[in-house]
Amino acid sequence: MAGDPLVIFDGRCGFCRIWIDYWKAITEERIAYAPSQEVGGQYPQISAKNFSESVQLVMPDGDVISGARAVFVTLTYAPGRAWLLWLYDHIPGVAPATEAAYRLIARHRTLFYHLTRFTFGKRILPWKFARVEWLFLRLLAAIYLIAFASLAMQIKGLIGAHGILPLGGYLAAVSKTLGSRGYWSMPTIFWLAHGDGFLEGVCIAGVVISVALLAGMLKGLWERLLLIGLYALYLSLSTAGQDFLSFQWDSLLLETGFLAMFLGNSKFVVLLFRWLLFRLMFLSGIVKLSSNDPVWRDLSALAYHYMTQPLPTPVAWYMYQLPLAMQRFSTAFTLFIELLVPFLFFAPRLWRFCGAAGVLLLQILIFLTGNYTFFNLLTIALCVLLFDDQALHLRWLGARGERTSRIAVVAVAIVILALSISELNEMFFEITPEAESALVRIAGPFQIANTYGLFASMTTTRPEIIVQGSNDGVAWLDYEFRYKPGDLRQSPHWVAPYQPRLDWQMWFAALTDYRGAPWFTNFMVRLLQGSPDVLGLLEQNPFPNAPPKYVRAELFDYTFTDFAMRRTTGDWWARRPQGLYFPQISLEDIRPRE
Helix, strand or coil: CCCCCEEEECCCCHHHHHHHHHHHHHHCCCCEEEEHHHHHHHCCCCCHHHHHHCCEEECCCCCEEEHHHHHHHHHCCCCCCCHHHHHHHHCCCHHHHHHHHHHHHHHCHHHHHHHHHHHHCCCCCCCCCHHHHHHHHHHHHHHHHHHHHHHHCCHHHHHCCCCCCCHHHHHHHHHHHHHHHHHHHCCCHHHCCCCHHHHHHHHHHHHHHHHHHHHCCCCHHHHHHHHHHHHHHHHHHHHHCHHHHCCHHHHHHHHHHHHHCCCCCCHHHHHHHHHHHHHHHHHHHHHHHHCCCHHHHCCCCHHHHHHHCCCECHHHHHHHCCCHHHHHHHHHHHHHHHHCHHHHHHCCHHHHHHHHHHHHHHHHHHHHHECCCCHHHHHHHHHHCCCCCCCCCCCCCCCCCCCCCHHHHHHHHHHHHHHHHHHHHHHHHCCCCHHHHHHHHHHHHHCCCCCCCCCCCCCCCEEEEEEEEECCCCCCEECEECCCCCCCCCCCCCCCCCCCHHHHHHHHHHCCCHHHCCHHHHHHHHHHHCCHHHHCCEEECCCCCCCCCEEEEEEEEEEECCHHHHHHHCCCEEEEEEEEEEEEECCCCCCCCC
C-alpha cells in the first residue's frame, strides 16, 4: 500500500521466500513486500550487489535500512516484537553480533534453507492455538470426568463417616492443631460440610461440570468458570483425601487444571504448559539417576518393573519374560525419552513434534503394561500443546476464540516460574531463598506448581499383603481385593483409567511396616466392624453374614511365573510366605480413629 514501508528481497532465494512469507503473516498489511527482480529498477540508489547480499527496507521517507537492523525494524510492525529492536539499539554487543550472524547466513543461504526446512518445514506460520486449545480442553474435561467418577464410587469407603480415614476426624484434628490457619493450609469445601452425601455430591458435581466442559456447552467467561469449578472441587477432594489422594497424578491434574483457567490464545500460557511437561518428564529421569539406584545405573530396572509395579496388566506378564538384553534396551529408551527428549519441547517446530512423538510412544507403552489411572492420558493431553493449529488442521476440531488478559498471563507466569524454580532449587541444591520459601508456603496447599518423579528407586521384589479373617483364630479366610494380586490363578487386570485407590495403597503399605501406614490399622478395624462402605471396595467378603471375630494380615513374596509353569499350573503368580505383616486383633484390642 502507498506510504507503507517496503521490504525488498531476493525473489530467487528459497530461504528468503520462506521467511518473507512468515513476516507477511505476522505484520499483516502494515508493511509491503516485493522481490528485487520486480521493483529493483525503481530504486537506483540501491545497487544490484546490495540487493543480492541483504534484504532492503525502504521507509516512507526514503530512508533505506539493510541487514539485521532491517529485520528488527520490520518486526516492529508485528505485535509484541518491538523489543527485538530495543535490544539491538540499547544492549552493547547485540548489534555487531546480529549483523555478523546475518552476514554468515547470507553467505550460506542454501545451507540455512535446508536447515529451515529441517526444523520448521516448508512454511513457517505464526503460532496459533485455537484448535489446539479446543482439543486440549476436551481431553482435560474427559480426564476430570474419569477422576471424579472414579472417586464417586470409592469416596465413602475411603474417607466417609464409616470409611478407612473418616474426614470428619481429620478436619477436627487439623482445626485443633492449626486453628484458623487450617482453612488456608487445608483448602477444601468440606470445611462447610463433610457428610457422606456431601462427599458424593461433590464428586457428582464434578462429573456434571466435566460433561458440560466436554460437550462445549458454554463459551467465554462461562467456560472459564467451569474450569475454575473443576479445579476448586478437585482441590477440595485432594486435600480431604489424605493418603488416598496423595499421588503425583492428582497434583499433576491440579497444576494442569489451574493453568487451563488461563488459556486464551496466549503463547505464554502454552509455554507454561510446555514447561510443566518438561518438568514432569525430565525430573522423572533425573530422580532415577540421582537416587544412585544400581538397577537404573546398569539399565536392568525394567527387568523388575513389569512384575513389581503396583498394578500390572496382562501385557506386563509377557514383557517380563523378555530377555535381559531387551530389558536393558527398554530401560535405556525410557531414560533417553525422559532425560533428552524434553529439551525438544522448546525447539523449532518439527523437532518439537519429534519430542511429542517420543513421549506419546512412551506413554502408550506404559499404558499397555501398567494401570496408572489417568496419568498417561493426562501426559498425552499435555503433549497436544506441543503442536499447533497447522498440525491439527482437522475439520471436526472446534476452535476457541477466547483471549486472556495480558496482566493475568504475566502474573500467573511469574508465580508459576517462581514456584517451580524454587522447588527445583530445593530439590537439587537444598537451598531456597527466604522470599521464595515464603511463596512456596503460601501457594503450596493449592498445588499449582509441583515436583515430579516416579520410580526413583526401583523395587526388585514384590511383597504382597494378604488380609484374612477368622471366627476361631484357627481357620482363616482371605479377603479378595478387586485388582491387586492375590489368587495365583487370577491374571493381572485391566483397570486404567479407573484408579482403585485402596488397592494402590496396599502396594505402598507392603513396602513398609504397618506402623508406617497408619491407615492400615483403621482398615483392619473396619473389617471387624463389617463396614459396608469399606467392604464395597473389595472383590469378595468371605464373611457375608457377620463380620469375623479376628483379622490379621500375612506377607508373601510374589513373582510372575514363566511360560513353563503357567502351562503346567495355569498360575500367573507364584509366591513364598514371608511371615506375619499385621498381628491378629479383635474389636476389643483397638478402635479406629473417628
